[in-house]
Amino acid sequence: MQISKILAALLTMGICNAALAQSTESHSGHGGGSGGGGGGNEAACIKAKISQYKPEHLATVAPGSEFSFFVSGSNGPGHIHVNIRQEPVQVSVEDKESFYLVKGKLPADFKNETVRINVKAKAKFSKCDAEGGWLLKITE
Numbered sequence: 001m002q003i004s005k006i007l008a009a010l011l012t013m014g015i016c017n018a019a020l021a022q023s024t025e026s027h028s029g030h031g032g033g034s035g036g037g038g039g040g041n042e043a044a045c046i047k048a049k050i051s052q053y054k055p056e057h058l059a060t061v062a063p064g065s066e067f068s069f070f071v072s073g074s075n076g077p078g079h080i081h082v083n084i085r086q087e088p089v090q091v092s093v094e095d096k097e098s099f100y101l102v103k104g105k106l107p108a109d110f111k112n113e114t115v116r117i118n119v120k121a122k123a124k125f126s127k128c129d130a131e132g133g134w135l136l137k138i139t140e
Contacts, residue, residue: 045127047128048071048073048123048128049070049130050130051070052068053068053069053117055067057134058134061106061137061139063109065105066105066106071102071130073128074100074121074123077100079121082119084116085116112138113137114136116134117134118133119132
């Protein structure tokens with residue numbers, strides 16, 4: 001009888017300690033600030049970022065013009081995808097240590113129209129992926 005009371009007391013203490021540790025962990029302000037409870041390392045992920053679009057949004061360019069942008073927080077060159085009208089666009093990716101410089105060319109057959117360059121950058125965790133893009137006016 002004494003052993004069962006001791007086991008019950010130890011079990012209760014273990015459950016209370018686990019609950020206390022969980023509540024302290026999720027409210028301590030640590031873990032990357034991305035919110036959510038219990039995501040493990042996913043809560044501390046680095047969000048991918050797409051920036052420095054060139055030419056700028058709504059710029060007027062010639063067919064076949066070059067474009068570029070920066071990506072940070074991505075898993076690497078194989079995780080950066082670019083398309084125009086749901087068709088993949090070939091790009092080069094240069095590692096600049098703290099970010100990637102991505103360069104490509106508009107298809108030469110796009111003339112006198114506006115197109116959107118769509119970019120997806122995959123991060124280690126899918127909730128930290130980035131999607132972006134911009135519009136360019138193509139005129140001859």
